Amino acid sequence: MDLNLNELLRQYHANPYEDHEICTPHTGIVTFKVTEGQHTQGPSGQWLHKPGTLLFILERENNPKRITAKCNGQVAEIRHEFEGKFAEAGTPLLKIRHRLTKDEIIDRILTEVLTVFPAPQKARYYLPPDIASQMEKGGETSISIKPGDDVLIMSLMKRDTLLKYEGMPGIIYKVYFKAGDLVEQDAPLLGICPPENVQFVQKIIDRIKNEWED
Amino acid sequence: MDAEQKHIADSGQFLTQLASRISYLADVIGDSRWYALDTLLEEVTFLRSAIFELPAKELFRRIKVLDERISILEDRAAKEITPVRMVNIVRSVQRFTLQDILENIYDSFTELGGEEDCNIDPAVVVARATISRRVKKKIYRHQVMVIGHEKGMGEEYRNGGCAKPWGNDKALRYMKVAETEGIPIHFFIFTPGSYPIEDFPGAAQQIARNIYAMSKLEVPMVSFISEGGSGGAEAIGLADMRLMASHGYYSVISPEGAAAIEGRIREGQKVPRELIEKCAEQLCMTAEDNLRLGTIDRIVQEPPLGARRDDYDFFKRLRFEMIKATDEVVLSTKSFRAFRAYALRRQVKKHPQDSTDDFGVHISWNLSDAEIERLLELRSQKYRAMGQGYIELKKQTIIDTSTLKDKTKETISRLYYEIKYGLLKPQKKNVQKVLQEVTGEGAAFLSNITEPVKAAVDFLAGPQEGARQYSDEAAQISIFNREWEQYVSPLANEDRTVSCPNAAKYGCLDLWVPDLYGEFCGVCPACGHHFPLEYQWYLQNLFDAGSVREFNNHIISGNPLKFQGLDARLNRDVQRTGRKSGIITFKAKLNGIKIVVAMPYSNFRSGTFGSAEGEKFIRACDLARTRRRPFIAYIHTTGGIRIQEGTLGVIQMPRCTMAVREYVDSGGLYIVVYDNNSYAGPVASFLGCSPYQVGIRSSRIGFAGPRVIRETTGQDVPPDYHSARNALMRGHIQGIWDRRDFRKNLYDALQTMGGPNLYYK
Amino acid sequence: MKKERVLIANRGEIAIRIMMACEDLGCDYIVVYTQEDRHSLHVRRAREKGPEKRIYRISSYKDPNEIFAVADQAGATAIHPGYGFFSENFRFARRATLRTRPVTFIGPRWEVIRDLGSKINTKRVAKSLGIPVIPGSDAPIYSEIEAEALAEELFLQQREQGITSPSILVKASAGGGGMGIEEVKHLDTFRRIYRRIQNYAKRQFGDEGVLIEQCLTDYQHIEVQLLCDRHGTVIHFGTRNCTIQSTGRQKRVEVAPGFDPSVCNYSFDAPKVLDDITNYSVKLAREVGYDSAGTWEWVVTRDGSPYLLEVNTRIQVENEISACISRIRDREDIPVNLIREQIRAAMGEKLGFTQDDIFFEGTSIELRIVAEDVRRGFAPWCGTITKFEFPQEPWARLYSHVPMDKPYDIPTEYDPNLALAIIWGENTEEARERAASFLLKSTIEGKTAHDEPIITNLAYLYDRLEDVLQF
Structure with a gap:
C-alpha cells in the first residue's frame, strides 16, 4: 500500500x-x-x-x-x-x-488507508440495528462484512433505504458518523479494512502513537 | 547459656512487645506523636539494634523505664476512651478477629464455603464448630454454626470485613443449614459495613433477604458485635440475644461518614477531626449507649484498652457469655417456668462475676416444635418492643371526641376482623380440606351436599372482591371531560420551558412546563423520561377520588439522641410540609379495592427512616394484616436510615422486616414500588425483601450512592449504575412502570398476584 | 388591522399564500426559516418587502419553543400555523393563548382543536346529532363478547345492504397511521384477529382497547369547506372531491365541486348527497362552536351513502379551489381568499356576509406538482432544479417557493412538493382541458448529484385528469 x-x-x-x-x-x-x-x-x-x-x-x-x-x-x-x-x-x-489529538490524527490518516464507504447523498444515516447492537457489545471493530451485506440505512425525505456494501470483504474499522447525523454527499461513513491489512493498519497506528505527542 | 544471656535474649522479645504496645497506643489515640510516642518507639528501635552492644545493666534499666512509661501512658489512655478512640481500637490490626475467636472459644471447627483467599468471599467466614461446657467434671459438647466477618490481620483479600453481596448470600445459605440441622447460630459482627456494589445478588437485596430469613429462622441465634457498621451488621445481626464488646461500636454510619454529611464536606476535602469526634459522640455508638437505648442486650467486658489477639482471659469470658446467652435463649422458650428460674439462678449464684468453664448445669440446645414457636414469638416481641420508649407521640391538649370515637371504632373493628379471619380460620381450613378431598375423588354427585357448606365458607371468607370485572370509566367517556378536573401539579404554574436530560441522546424538544407537569404527568413525551413529581400528585391521581384516609398522624419524628441541629431541621421540615414525619400511612381504594399504603416522601428529611417512620410503617403493616388488605409500600423517596437517630434508626430494619414477614406469612400481598430515589437501609431490609418490587421509570434504586461507592471501593460507577433499568437487569425489581400507567398496573398487579381474595391464604 | 404582526410558522407555498393574505389585509408579517430553506422564495419575498427585520432563522419548524421565542423577539401578535406542523396541535394553540405574553393563534379555539382532534370523540358527538358515521364502535372495546357481537352485527348489516364481500376493520384504539389495523373478511377469523390486535395494542400502547368498524372499499373522498367566525357565523363554501391520491394517501388532484352530474353518471342523487353532507357539516360546526376555517371530510360509497370521516381544524392545501368557484354577492370583483378570511376571523372580526350571499360558478382543479417517482411507489426525488417554467394564463394560478431565476436544491429534510397549480373553467370539461394544456406547457428540468434527470409527477397528473369526479 x-x-x-x-x-x-x-x-x-x-x-x-x-x-x-x-x-x-x-x-x-x-x-x-x-x-x-x-x-x-x-x-x-x-x-x-x-x-x-x-x-x-x-x-x-x-x-x-x-x-x-x-x-x-x-x-x-x-x-x-x-x-x-x-x-x-x-x-x-x-x-x-x-x-488535534492522537486519536484524531489516527482517524484522519486512516481514511487514506482504509476502504472508505462514502455517503451517496446528503442524508441522515444510521447503522442497521443488528450491526449497531453487535458493535455495542463487541466493540467498534467486531463486524466483518462482505459484498452484498446491508451495512447502512440512509434516511432521505422520511424514507429509509438500506445500502449494500460492494467493496472487498473486511471488517468495519471505523464509523465516521453518529446515528442520525446529516452527512454531506461523499463524506466518509465507514472505513473498512480487509483482514490481511489489519496488521498493516495496526502498524500505522502504532507508529503514529509513537510519533505524535498529545 | 547462662542466666544473663537468656535474659538478654528475652529482652529482644520483650522489646518487640513494647513496640507493639506503642503502636497500639498510637492506633487507639489516632496520633503517633501523642506524649512523644514516636520518640519512645525510636528508643525501642535503638535498644533493639544495640541489644548486644549496651552493657546488660544499662539495657535492663532503659527497658524498665520504657515499660513504666508505656504503662503510665496506657493507664492514661484507658481513662480517656472517647467514642472516636473506640472506633480506633476496633480498627486496630492488633484487635482480635473471628479467627482468634474460632481458635480460642470453640473446641474444634471446620470452615465452610471456602478458606483463606480461596473463597467466594473471604470477608465472611462460616464454620461448623463445637463449644463445650464442664458440669462437674463432665464435658458436654454443643454443635453450633458460627457465622461472622473476618477482618484478617492485614490481608488485602479479607476486604476489611466488608461482606460482598455473595458473602452475605453464603451466610444465609448456612443459616438455612443450621435451621435444617436444628443447631444454634453464633454470629460475630466485625464489619465497617457491606461492600456497596449492586452486582447480583446486590448489596441491599441480599441483606434484605438475610434479615427476612432471620426474622423467622427456627433456631436460637446469638450475635456478638465488635464492629457493627449499619446495614452490614444487620445482615447477620438479627438475633435472639445481642451481645456487644465493651470497646466495640455499633452505629448507623462511620463517624467520618456522618461528619462528611453533617459538615457538607465536598468529596476529596478533608473532614475536620473535631467534627468527626463530635459526630462519634452524638451518634451514641458505644456499647454503653446501645445498652441504654436497648438496641443490645448485654455488654461483654474487655480489658481497659480493648481486647487484643492474646487476651486469653477475654476469650474465656466471651466463651462463657456466648454459652450463657444461648442457654438463656433456649430456656426462655421452655414452658416449664420453674425450671427456667432455677437454672438461671443456679448459674448466677455459682458464678456471680467470673467466668469459669464449669456451668454446674447442662442445658440441651435442641428445641421442640412448641418451643420453636415460642422462640419466634419471643423474637417477634423483642424487636417489636425495641426502641419503643423513644417514639414520640403528639400530645393532645384537648380531648378530641372524634379520635376517641375512632379509637373505639378501631377496637371494635379489630375484634371483628380477628374473629372473622383469626378464630374461624382453622375451621375454614378444615372445611376446605374436606372439600378438596371430596372433589379430588371426583364425586360429582356429592355436590348437592357440599354446596351449602361451600356457601358457608364463601360467606365467612367474605365476598370475592377481586373477581369483579374491571372496566375503566375513562375508556367509556372522553378523556377530555375529566382532564381539567384532575389534580394538576403546582409545578405547572410557570410560563417557562425545561430541557429533558436525554435531549442529547433522543433529540427531545424543550418542554413547556404547564404541558409537562399538567397533561404529560411529568413525562417527556419523546423519550419517556420521568421528571420528579411531588407526592401529592400520587395521592390525588393514584387512588379512587376521596378514598385516602391517613392514620397514625400522631406519631411524630423526634430527636431521641438529642442530636445537635436535628431539632431545627425537623422544625423546618414541619413548617415546610405541614407534616410531622417522613412517611404517610393511609387507607385507600383502588377501583374499589381497599388497600393500605405506606409512603415515605422526599420533602421531609428526604424520606429517611427514624423511630417514628419505622413505627408508622409497622402499624400500617399490622393494620393491613388484621384487615386482610393488600399492603403497598410506595417509595416516593427514601434516603435510608436517619443517621441522627443512630442505632435507633438502624433497628428499624429488623423491626419493620419482622412486621412485613409476619404480614406476608399470614397471607398478605406486599408490593413495593420505588420512585425517584430509594437507597440504603430500607431497601436493604423491609423493602428489598418484598416478593414483588417494581420501579417507576427514571427511578434510582440501590444500596449506596456513587460517592460512597467511590470512597469505599475506590471505583467509579457509571452514571446509570442505579437506574431502574439496571436494577431490572440485575433481577432486583420485577418490572418498570410508567407513571401514567401506575394506577392501572397496580390494579393489575393486585388482581394477578392477589388472587380472588387479594390474599393468598 | 395595521398593528397586527403575523408570525408565519410554516414554509413553502403556504407561507407565501399567508404572506399574500397579510399584504391583502395590510398587516405586517414575520417569516421563519431553517438553514436548508434559506434559498426558498418565502424567505426571499419577505426580505424584499422592506428593510425592517422580518426573517428569523430557527433550528426547526417543529420546535414550538423556537416559534414562541421568535414571536416574542419580533413582537408578533398572532401566529399562522399554515397546514401540517402546528396547525392541528391543540397544545401549541393552548400555549399561545395561556402564556404570559399571549399570541393569537390563527385557527379554532384550542378546545375545539382538541375535541375534534380525537376521532372517537368526533364520532360520538356526530352520532348524537344523527350525523352518519362509519358503522362500528364509537368507544374502545375491552371485552371479547362485546366485540364479537358487534362484528356479527356489522357483517349482517352489510349483507342486508347487498354487499357481496363484506368485511370489517379491527384497529388498536390507541394506534394511528395505519399501524395495528387488520381487515376481517370472514366472521370465523374474527376472534383470532381480534386477539392479535388486542395483544399488539397492549404491547405497543399499553392499552388493549380495540375499535371495530365496517371496511369501506369503494368510495369517493368528499370534503366540505367551512368558514366560521367568533360571532357564531357558520358559512360553507361548497364541496371538493379529493379522491385522486398517491399510494401513501397523499392527495394529488382535487376538484371543486364534489360531484358533477352533468359530466358523470352517478347511481344516486348527487346534488342531494352534497346538500346532505354540507348540512350535516354545518350542524356539527354549530354544535361544537367552530370559529375558524375548517374542512369536514366525508366518504361517499357507490350507493350514495355518506359517512363522516373526520374534521380537519385547519386551512387545507386545496382550500383555494373552493374559493375559486365561490362568489360573494356584491363583491364579485374581489376574488375569495379563505386564508384572508381565516385571519380576519381569528382577529375577532365579523365575516360580514352570510350563506345567502355565497354562490358558485364553474369548476376548479388543483394539481400538486411533486418531484416523485410515481412508478416506484411515489418515491421522493431530490436534486437540483435548473429550469422551472409554467404558462401564464388568466384562468390559472401557480404557487411555489421554488425560484424560477436560478438553480434550486430541493432540501432533503422536507417533502419534495414543488408547486400548486389552481385551474378554473366555466364547467368541468373546460377546467379539465385547461388543466391538461397547462400541464403540457409546464417545464421542469433538473438533475441529481449523479447526473440523472429529474423525475416529476407531471405526466401522472395529466393521466389522472380523466378520472376526476368519476366513481
Missing part, C-alpha cells in the same frame, strides 16, 4: 490545529461565560459524563441552557456583539482552536 506516512505526519506537525466554530443550536439570548484565550475542556470522566467547559448560556422561553465545550482547546474569537442579545439558530458565536 502506498502511503507517505512521514509526509502526512509532517503536515500535521506543521499545523496541528483546527478551528471549531461554535454556533447556537437554536434561538435565544446569549450570555458568554468564557473570554478570549481561555482554555476549554471537552467532556471528561470515564463515561464522558462530566460536561465540558461552560461556553455560554442560551436562554429561550425562560430556560437558560448551558452550552459546553465538546473539545479541548483555546477560545480564539468571540462575537461579543451578541452578548445579551437575541441570536438566531445556527449563529456562529465563538471559535475554539483545537489541537
